[in-house]
Amino acid sequence: MKKHNFSAGPSILPQEVILKSSQAVLDFNDDGLSILEISHRSKAFIDVMENARALVIELLGLEGKGYKALFLQGGASAQFLMVAMNLLEKKAGYLNTGAWSNKAIKEAKNIGDIYEVASSKDANFNYIPKGYSIPSDYDYFHCTSNNTIFGTQMKSFPNSPIPMVCDMSSDIFSRVLDFTxxxxxYAGAQKNMGPAGATLVVVKEEILGKVSRTIPTILDYKSHIDADSMYNTPPVFPVYTTMLTLEWLKNLGGIKAIEEMNELKAQVMYSEIDLNPLFKGFAVKEDRSLMNATFTLENDKLKETFETMLKEAGISGVNGHRSVGGYRASMYNALPIDSVKALVEVMSELESKA
Amino acid sequence: MKKHNFSAGPSILPQEVILKSSQAVLDFNDDGLSILEISHRSKAFIDVMENARALVIELLGLEGKGYKALFLQGGASAQFLMVAMNLLEKKAGYLNTGAWSNKAIKEAKNIGDIYEVASSKDANFNYIPKGYSIPSDYDYFHCTSNNTIFGTQMKSFPNSPIPMVCDMSSDIFSRVLDFTxxxxxYAGAQKNMGPAGATLVVVKEEILGKVSRTIPTILDYKSHIDADSMYNTPPVFPVYTTMLTLEWLKNLGGIKAIEEMNELKAQVMYSEIDLNPLFKGFAVKEDRSLMNATFTLENDKLKETFETMLKEAGISGVNGHRSVGGYRASMYNALPIDSVKALVEVMSELESKA
Structure with a gap:
């Protein structure tokens, strides 16, 4: 039996992507070789890379707008450094919405002056700050669109007078936004895109080349743009599986179609959290994430029963992060609504037992 | 039919590794989830990471000698920067044996003063410089053990008075050396270890912590050591497949056993190059690589015939690098001797036709 996989990341991928990528490990393109053992300079893989990059631009509606899509390595953690290396001359403004913002701030502070334009630390990051202003003389503004640990999500973005940089690791391709x-x-692949090991960067070229430092080649977005995302050997299999996931999303109807499904899943999930007296949501309602629902079980005595029931129902990965406690249901793009229904059913059953 | 895969990298992996990793994409450990969709913080994956790290130390004979094995991202190209960031206070000595050394030198020059202790550029890198001296007041000495493009390999290493750093991307685990x-x-996985996307670093801890700069967290070996190689989400699938390859190597008898097989393959290959009047080896004999045999076809008119014959024999990936021309037979650990025999047979047939 396939489990209901609520893992926060690396996380569930579409079943057809898993089947195709498993087959490609055995024999890629019926060519007698595994995807793991072909040259990244082969036409077959260059086609994969170019297709993946084009799908990103197409799905985000960024064609002809001066953006380049890159598949790099090192995850969002490497981007915390690369963003500052490439864009930070003097000072930058960061919105602090939790653990990931914090790490981005910490890494950038070694490169220049970082000011927190606002923070929700006062309430353990259970909300998204609003009504802050972004100084126009900063080099850029940085925010985290979705906070996996706290289950909050930015529903709108500020009208930034300076370049806006966004860590979308945990909600990219999940909802319609004006991406321009x-x-x-930037986004690590391992939530809505693919397996761990590939990192997507989408950058408007005109913002580059404005800092005075010598950027190390491997950290310079320009090196990767000039080499069509093949400056050095890319993570072949993670990029291939990401391409398959993007194809799956396109065939489904793109971001608009998945957004509707994600909204429905979230509605089913949060309704249960709100109506079931045993549970309490962590994030404030208006900032609740469509991707990660965080909640606690109010009566500690029911914990063991609940967790046994979850296991019996084949539900996996709903343990909360240690800094929040409780539970977290991650409902990324590939999670079927039936999995949400299965979880909600267990929560509801627990109520009837209690 | 499975091809004879001479690709220079990403390159051939053992067939049993391909079968096992394909199965793990479908269902890992019979647990109902793909290796692509489990948390890197799950016990199942932590076991993979720890097993892979332990196998590295065991196979290299470095147990109890103060070394740590890390699986990072970014390939050797990222290591060109990390080595300098972590070890270079004032100046370092580099041995220049070709394209990869050159890149390492270029990246390190942004961090400090780099001196080439010797270079074989005068002969398009067809040999390994010898008899050079390494100043004892430098921070470290850097060399490239095997040069894929030119087909040369260091047969011995200098008695270095300062820490010795070696890029072993293309010949790690292929021959017995005193690794102490x-x-x-460091080594990208995609030759003798696994698929593209994982980078091995084996570091003696005592050499760290001696530079005065603030090292960005993601580039600091200490961050990765302190987090048991899980500072951020690791490239799960590439690490898993690498672990399978290391298990395969251990079961085969370790480096000693594979070295014998590699020597035999190289002997068969180079004998044909030397005896067949149609072909000429590129590298000087004493520095010939056991991993990559580079050679040219002397009569250009036979090129088309030769390449048609190669194709018909199911031989793939023997095209030479553009900076050397001709052909390159990469004979990494997983390449069966039968593949070498198939190639040699075609070369021999060409001679009888000519």
């Missing part, structure tokens, strides 16, 4: 409002978007 | 002579070894 961002100048640089 | 190195203080830092």
């Amino acid at each position: 409002q961002f100048d640089l978007i | 002579q190195f203080d830092l070894i």
Whole structure:
């Protein structure tokens, strides 16, 4: 039996992507070789890379707008450094919405002056700050669109007078946005895109080349743009599986179609959290994430029963992060609504037992 | 039919590794989830990471010698920067044996003063310089053990008075060496270890912490050591497949056993190059690589015939690098001797036709 996989990341991928990528490990393109053992300079893989990059631009509606899509390595953690290396001359403004913002701030502070334009630390990051202003003389503004640990999500973005950089690791391709409002978007693949090991960067080229430092080649977005995302050997299999996931999303109807499904899943999930007296949501309602629902079980005595029931129902990965406690249901693009229904059913059953 | 895969990298992996990793994409550990969709913090994956790290130390004979094995991202190209960031206070000595050394030198020059202790550029890198001296007041000495493009390999290493750093991307785990002579070894996985997307670093801990700069967290070996190689989400599938390859190597009898097989393959290959009047080896004999045999076809008119014959024999990936021309037969650990025999047979047939 396939489990209901609520893992926060690396996380569930579409079943057809898993089947195709498993087959490609055995024999890629019926060519007698595994995807793991072909040259990244082969036409077959260059086609994969170019297709993946084009799908990113197409799905985000960024064709002809001066953006480049890159598949790099090192995850969002490497981007915390690369963003600052490439864009930070003097000072930058960061919105602090939790653990990932914090790490981005910490890494950038070694490169220049970082100011927190706002923070929700006062309430353990259970909300998204609003009504802050972004100084126009900063080099860029950085925000985290979705906070996996706290289950909050930015529903709108500020009208930034300076380039806006966004860490979309945990909600990219999940909802319709005007992506032209961002100048640089980055995301680790391992939530809505593919397996761990590939990192997507979408950058508006015109914001580059404005800092005076010598950027190390491997950290310079320009090296990767000039080499069509093949400056050095890319993570072949993670990029291939990401391409398959993007194809799956396109065939489904793109971001608009998945957004509807994600909204429905979230509605089913949060309704249960709100109506079931045993549970309590962590994030404030208006900032609740469509991707990660965080909640606690109010009566500690029911914990063991609940967790046994979850296991019996084949539900996996709903343990909360240690800094929040409780539970977290991650409902990324590939999670079927039936999995949400299965979880909600267990929660509801627990109520009837209690 | 399975091809004879001479690709220079990403390159051939053992067939049993391909079968096992394909199965793990479908269902890992019979647990109902794909290896692509489990948390890197799950016990199942932590076991994979720890097993892979332990196998590295065991196979290299470095147990109890103060070394740590890390699986990072970014390939050797990222290590060109990390080595300098972590070890270079004032100046370092580099041995220049070709394209990869050159890149390492270029990246390190942004961090400090780099001196080439010797170079074989005068002969398009067809040999390994010898008899050079390494100043004892430098921070470290860097060399490239095997040069894929030129087909040369260091047969011995200098008695270095300072920490010795070696890029072993293309010949790690292929031959018996006293690995304690190195203080830092790095290698992209995609030749002798696994698929593209994982980078091995083996570092003697005592050489760290001696530079005065603030090292960005993601580039600091200490961050990765402190987090048991899980500072951020690792490239799960590439690490898993690498672990399978290391298990395969251990079961085969370890480096000693594979070295014998590699020597035999190289002997068969180079004998044909030397005896067949149609072909000429590129590298000087004493420095010939056991991993990559580079050679040219002397009569251009036979090119088309030769390449048609190669194709018909199911031989793939023997095209030479553009900076050397001709052909390159990469004979990494997983390449069966039968593949070498198939290639040699075609070369021999060409001679009888000519």
